[in-house]
Every structure is written in structure tokens, then in C-alpha cells.
Amino acid sequence: MNTNVGTSIRMSEFLDSRDHRALLLDLTIASSFGAVAGLEDIAKTLSQCNEIFDGIIMNPGQLEHHAHLLGGKLRSSPLVRVDWTNAARGNDPGLPALKVTRVQLSDAEDALRLGASATVATLLLGYDEEMEAENIRSVSRLARECYRLSLPVIADIRPMGGRVTADNFAGSIKLGVSFMMEAGADALIVPACDKETLSLIGSWSTVPVLVRLENLARPEEIQELFALGMSGIVFTEKILAVSGFEGIVGSLRHLVH
Amino acid sequence: MPIVAGKTVRLNRLFNPKDGRAVCVAADHGWMSDPTPNVIELKRILREVVSGGADGILVSFGTALRMGSLFEGKNAPALLIRADWMNLPRLGGSNVSNVLPAVNFKKKATSCAKDALLVGASAITIYYFIGYSDEFEAINIEQAADFAKECRKIGLPLIIEPMAVGAGVTGVNVTEILIASARIAVEIGADALKIPYTNDVRSFKKLVDEAGVPVLVLGGAKSDDPRDALELADEALRAGARGTVFGRNVTKAKDPRKMVADVCALVHHGRSVDEVLGARVKQRGRLRPIAANCTGCQLCEIACVHYHSSAFDQDSHRLRIEYKFRPDEPRLSKPIVCPLCEKCVEACNEGALTIGPEGYLVLDRGRCTSCGDCVPGCPLGLISLDSNAMPVFCDLCEGSPQCVAWCKPHAIVLAPPKGDRKNVS
Numbered sequence: 001m002n003t004n005v006g007t008s009i010r011m012s013e014f015l016d017s018r019d020h021r022a023l024l025l026d027l028t029i030a031s032s033f034g035a036v037a038g039l040e041d042i043a044k045t046l047s048q049c050n051e052i053f054d055g056i057i058m059n060p061g062q063l064e065h066h067a068h069l070l071g072g073k074l075r076s077s078p079l080v081r082v083d084w085t086n087a088a089r090g091n092d093p094g095l096p097a098l099k100v101t102r103v104q105l106s107d108a109e110d111a112l113r114l115g116a117s118a119t120v121a122t123l124l125l126g127y128d129e130e131m132e133a134e135n136i137r138s139v140s141r142l143a144r145e146c147y148r149l150s151l152p153v154i155a156d157i158r159p160m161g162g163r164v165t166a167d168n169f170a171g172s173i174k175l176g177v178s179f180m181m182e183a184g185a186d187a188l189i190v191p192a193c194d195k196e197t198l199s200l201i202g203s204w205s206t207v208p209v210l211v212r213l214e215n216l217a218r219p220e221e222i223q224e225l226f227a228l229g230m231s232g233i234v235f236t237e238k239i240l241a242v243s244g245f246e247g248i249v250g251s252l253r254h255l256v257h
Numbered sequence: 258m259p260i261v262a263g264k265t266v267r268l269n270r271l272f273n274p275k276d277g278r279a280v281c282v283a284a285d286h287g288w289m290s291d292p293t294p295n296v297i298e299l300k301r302i303l304r305e306v307v308s309g310g311a312d313g314i315l316v317s318f319g320t321a322l323r324m325g326s327l328f329e330g331k332n333a334p335a336l337l338i339r340a341d342w343m344n345l346p347r348l349g350g351s352n353v354s355n356v357l358p359a360v361n362f363k364k365k366a367t368s369c370a371k372d373a374l375l376v377g378a379s380a381i382t383i384y385y386f387i388g389y390s391d392e393f394e395a396i397n398i399e400q401a402a403d404f405a406k407e408c409r410k411i412g413l414p415l416i417i418e419p420m421a422v423g424a425g426v427t428g429v430n431v432t433e434i435l436i437a438s439a440r441i442a443v444e445i446g447a448d449a450l451k452i453p454y455t456n457d458v459r460s461f462k463k464l465v466d467e468a469g470v471p472v473l474v475l476g477g478a479k480s481d482d483p484r485d486a487l488e489l490a491d492e493a494l495r496a497g498a499r500g501t502v503f504g505r506n507v508t509k510a511k512d513p514r515k516m517v518a519d520v521c522a523l524v525h526h527g528r529s530v531d532e533v534l535g536a537r538v539k540q541r542g543r544l545r546p547i548a549a550n551c552t553g554c555q556l557c558e559i560a561c562v563h564y565h566s567s568a569f570d571q572d573s574h575r576l577r578i579e580y581k582f583r584p585d586e587p588r589l590s591k592p593i594v595c596p597l598c599e600k601c602v603e604a605c606n607e608g609a610l611t612i613g614p615e616g617y618l619v620l621d622r623g624r625c626t627s628c629g630d631c632v633p634g635c636p637l638g639l640i641s642l643d644s645n646a647m648p649v650f651c652d653l654c655e656g657s658p659q660c661v662a663w664c665k666p667h668a669i670v671l672a673p674p675k676g677d678r679k680n681v682s
Binding site for chain 2: 028030031032033034035040041042043059060061062064065084086094095096097098099100101102103104105106107110113114
């Protein structure tokens with residue numbers, strides 16, 4: 001008997017139950033920078049995107065206000081990012097981050113109340129030990145809470161800290177994948193990296209792995225990712241700046257599914 | 258699209274459903290800085306704020322417990338609870354008095370949303386400080402997220418007040434940071450924002466548009482001239498703000514009731530700043546009754562009371578209609594109005610009651626000892642004392658007498674002031 005039927009059902013709301021693939025959009029950057037290009041009018045953006053993507057990752061505040069534009073049979077499922085970090089600010093001239101921090105925004109119960117199909121938690125790698133330990137503890141606790149409530153946890157692995165270099169970037173991703181599978185994540189998001197690493201992760205991971213793409217990819221690149229064992233793509237808000245992105249992503253959708 | 262029902266209902270209590278706007282007053286200064294006169298006299302000031310027509314008042318949890326009666330009634334202002342505490346005013350650099358300076362910037366959550374709901378609050382308000390340090394911002398975000406979760410759970414709106422302060426904030430980037438912070442607050446879970454004005458309509462419009470939730474502009478430090486505060490509100494409204502949360506500009510105003518009424522005129526009635534401030538000057542003068550025109554309808558009494566207290570209490574008008582009955586003759590009526598004889602001014606030994614620069618009676622509440630000498634000092638019996646033993650007198654509705662405006666038979670007219678017989682209005 002499947003004791004966690006709730007998790008399976010909720011996973012199927014954004015990870016197609018026939019091909020086990022997903023096309024997601026992450027709109028949570030506004031919690032770091034405010035309304036960046038494409039996110040000035042979130043309702044308009046959602047209206048443009050909510051039938052293209054299988055799921056849209058949102059911050060809890062925006063999800064509460066715009067839940068009516070998501071979910072159901074035809075529209076993207078809402079996924080809630082449960083944490084906040086200033087890591088993406090880096091040396092941004094307007095809002096530089098001198099010390100990177102990460103705090104919890106939401107929890108499993110809150111995410112269920114918001115109608116989310118899954119929680120998305122960030123794992124930052126390459127910063128100091130204290131932060132890494134706290135991050136691991138926080139994701140582990142979330143995974144336990146979500147397990148009790150049959151809510152999937154997606155771990156978003158971000159090797160961004162100063163200790164991550166070109167030489168250890170791929171290794172850092174593998175470390176994050178290992179940590180997050182051990183912590184109990186139901187799916188993973190990893191940054192785009194070399195084929196060997198993705199291939200290893202694809203064959204090794206027992207949970208779906210999605211690749212975060214900062215820019216639009218060519219169809220053959222997308223096909224290659226699936227051939228490496230990946231289960232989906234996560235685009236960021238950057239694709240909103242591409243002229244006619246709805247049509248382009250719409251055609252990519254056919255490739256994914 | 259509505260958020261959960263409890264939030265929708267409570268936001269509707271704060272924002273006037275007719276125009277979706279709100280005039281709020283922040284009265285939480287005693288929670289974070291020295292007890293200045295506006296803190297010590299808070300109860301009296303808040304009564305005036307209520308009579309001025311405020312839609313919401315922001316107070317600490319303790320003040321809500323002590324002064325809860327101000328919020329009773331369908332037309333009473335919505336109660337907003339300040340759910341956190343901070344020591345920014347005591348770090349120096351602000352213009353408020355500071356008897357016990359602090360060195361380290363601290364902010365703590367001091368109430369919970371459930372407590373606020375229990376005392377009948379329509380929303381809670383918390384700070385979000387950005388620009389001081391990364392660690393401090395993270396603490397702010399974490400606290401805000403905890404409040405947001407709790408508010409979602411119980412259906413209580415969360416108003417976040419982003420404040421750009423600290424070494425990372427300069428004159429060059431403050432607007433950019435405020436705009437970003439507004440949206441960040443919404444991403445975390447704000448249902449409305451209380452935020453400083455960015456000093457120009459264009460950038461504030463960008464802030465409002467990108468926030469996507471109702472934005473209330475705050476007034477900041479008390480302006481020397483009320484016009485400055487009103488112009489700030491006017492510009493923010495033009496940029497799309499849904500109202501105001503003025504604090505010291507109201508609680509430290511010479512006449513808090515009038516200040517609130519003036520802001521209401523801007524926010525709810527679409528008046529311009531010049532209309533709000535200018536009408537009185539044009540109609541400078543004194544009341545003159547014309548008994549022959551009086552029909553005894555008493556509309557002047559109603560207009561008087563409604564203007565001053567937004568009520569229809571027949572006992573607190575500042576003029577009256579007197580009737581004379583003679584057998585076999587029609588009933589005669591006559592308006593008894595303040596002729597600005599200044600006998601009350603002479604009777605006031607404290608110098609609290611004077612003729613102001615705009616030509617009508619004004620009271621300096623700081624000087625008034627509630628002795629009541631002005632009451633018998635009025636030869637027409639037009640002065641009484643209110644429940645706080647403060648004189649109730651004709652102030653020509655601050656230069657725009659409603660009795661004149663409403664008396665269609667012209668039984669009360671505005672005559673030129675003494676010594677200015679040429680300028681009949």
C-alpha cells in the first residue's frame with residue numbers, strides 16, 4: 001500500500017503522471033530585488049504563463065494574493081518557496097549583500113493552507129559552516145513536517161558561495177544532491193552543469209531531478225537533458241524578457257511532454 | 258481577487274468601501290520614544306482624531322486595552338495594532354527627543370496576531386528595516402514571515418512598514434531601495450503597506466504599481482506648516498496611494514481634529530490642498546442673523562453639530578434658534594449666533610481663547626485650564642464645556658461656516674469682520 005498517497009497526488013499536479021516530466025517557472029526573485037523586469041505586474045505575468053508551465057514557484061505573500069490564477073486542471077500548479085535569502089544580490093549596486101543570510105518564510109502547514117502542490121527549499125552551498133549547518137537542519141525539519149502532511153519537498157541546490165569555484169562547482173552540486181536526498185527531498189532542482197555530472201545525478205538520484213536554466217535553451221539541448229535522466233526544466237524570470245517567450249516556451253513544452 | 262474572507266472583511270473596515278481609501282493616524286510613538294506631550298495627552302488627542310473622521314488608528318497593544326472604547330461602533334475607526342517594537346528613535350539622528358540614547362539597533366516582535374484579533378483589531382502593523390545590515394534585514398524578514406503565516410491562519414491583514422535606514426542607504430539610492438522593499442514586503446506576505454513618500458509622484462507611482470497591494474503613505478516628522486503634510490498626501494494620492502497614515506503631523510497638530518478632517522477632505526472628497534486651506538481665508542468674517550428670514554427649521558443647528566462631531570447631537574451646537582410665541586401671531590424664530598464680540602476672550606484669564614490670525618476664535622488647549630470662565634463670559638450663552646471640560650464655541654467652522662452654507666433663506670449670513678466693513682462676502 002502506498003502510505004504516502006497524498007504526496008504522490010500532489011507531485012502529479014506538476015510532474016506529469018504519464019511522462020514524469022515537468023516544466024516549471026520560478027518567480028521568487030522579487031523577494032530579493034523587488035519587481036525586476038517582467039515581474040512589475042505579477043497578475044499579468046501569471047495570466048500570460050499559467051497555461052504554459054506545469055508549475056510556478058512563488059513566494060507565500062504573492063501566492064496568497066494570486067492563488068485564483070493558479071491550480072486546477074488547466075493552469076499551472078502553485079509551488080511555494082518557503083525561504084528567503086539575499087544570496088542572489090551579490091554585489092548588486094543597489095542592494096549589495098555583505099553577509100549572505102537565509103531565513104524561513106513558510107512551513108508545511110502554511111503551504112498547504114496556501115494551496116501549494118509542493119514546497120521549495122533552498123540549499124545554499126559554499127558559505128560558512130554555521131550557515132550550511134542551519135540550512136541543512138532547516139530543510140530536514142521541513143522534510144519531516146511535509147512528510148507528515150503528505151506535501152512534496154523540492155530542494156533547490158544553489159552552489160553560490162565564495163568557496164565554490166569552477167573546479168569544485170560540479171562536485172558541489174553532487175554534494176548538494178546527496179545531502180538533499182538524505183534529508184528526504186521528494187524532488188531536486190540543480191543548476192545547469194556538465195553532461196557527465198548530470199548523467200551521474202540522473203542515474204544515481206532516486207527522486208526526480210530538474211535543471212535550472214537561466215536562459216532559453218535550444219530544443220536539442222532540452223532533449224539532451226532528458227536523455228541524461230533529468231525530469232524537467234525550471235526557467236527563471238529572465239525568460240519573461242525574451243520577446244514572444246510564450247510561443248517559444250509553448251513549443252518547448254511539446255518537447256518536454 | 259480576494260484573499261481569505263477574514264482578511265477581506267477586516268480590510269473593508271479599514272478602507273472605506275465607497276472609494277477604497279483610508280485615512281489613518283499613527284499613535285504608537287509612546288511605545289518607542291520619549292513621552293512627549295502628544296503621548297501624554299493621547300486620549301484627548303485620539304478623541305479628536307475620532308471626531309475628525311479617521312478610518313483607522315495605529316496604537317500599541319497596551320493602548321488598545323486602555324482606550325478600546327474609542328474603537329467601538331460601526332463608524333468608529335478600525336483598530337490597528339503595532340505588533341513590534343524598535344529603538345531607532347533612540348539611536349540619535351532623528352528629530353525626536355531622546356532621554357536614554359541607545360547604541361545598537363534592536364527590533365522585537367511584541368504582540369502576536371492572535372492577541373490583536375482578540376482585542377478586535379482590523380490589522381497589525383510591523384516594520385521591515387532594510388539597509389542597516391544583512392543580518393538585521395534577515396531578522397526583519399523572518400519576523401515578518403512569522404507574522405504573515407499567523408495572519409493567514411487567522412484571517413487578519415498584515416500591514417508592513419518598510420523603512421530604508423542605515424549605512425547602506427544614501428540620498429542616491431533611498432528611492433530605489435524603498436521601491437524594492439515595498440515589493441519584497443508583499444512577496445513575504447503584506448496585505449497593505451505603510452511607507453514613506455519617495456518625494457516625487459513618478460517614483461512613488463512606480464512603487465505603488467509594483468507593490469500591487471494598497472499603499473498608505475506615512476507623514477514622517479511633523480511639518481512646520483500643515484500645508485507641507487497635506488501636499489505630501491496629495492502627491493501620494495495622485496501617484497495611486499490608497500490613503501495616509503499620519504502620526505506626528507496629526508497628534509502634534511494644534512488642532513488634531515481639523516488636521517484629520519483636512520486629510521479626509523483630500524483623501525475622501527477629492528479636494529485640493531488649496532481648497533482645503535484656502536476656503537477659510539476667502540470667507541473671513543463674522544456671523545450676522547437676519548431674523549426676518551428665519552423659518553425655524555433648525556438646519557443650521559444640525560449642520561453645526563455634524564460639522565464638528567460628525568453626529569446629530571442636538572445638545573452640542575454652537576448656535577441656537579430661539580422661538581417667541583404670541584397669541585394670534587405666527588410663531589417667530591431667530592438665530593442666535595456668535596457675533597465675535599470677544600467677551601469670552603476677555604473672560605479667559607489664561608489667554609487660551611483668542612481670535613486667531615484667520616479671524617475666528619481658537620483655543621490653545623495647552624493653556625486652557627478648564628476653568629469654565631468663558632461659559633458665563635458669553636452674553637448669548639453660546640459656549641458650553643465638553644466631556645473633557647474643554648470649551649465648545651463657534652469657530653466659524655474654521656472659516657467656512659456651515660450654518661451659512663446650509664441656511665437657504667439666508668437667515669444667517671457672513672458679515673465683514675470688525676473694522677472691515679467694505680469687504681462684504
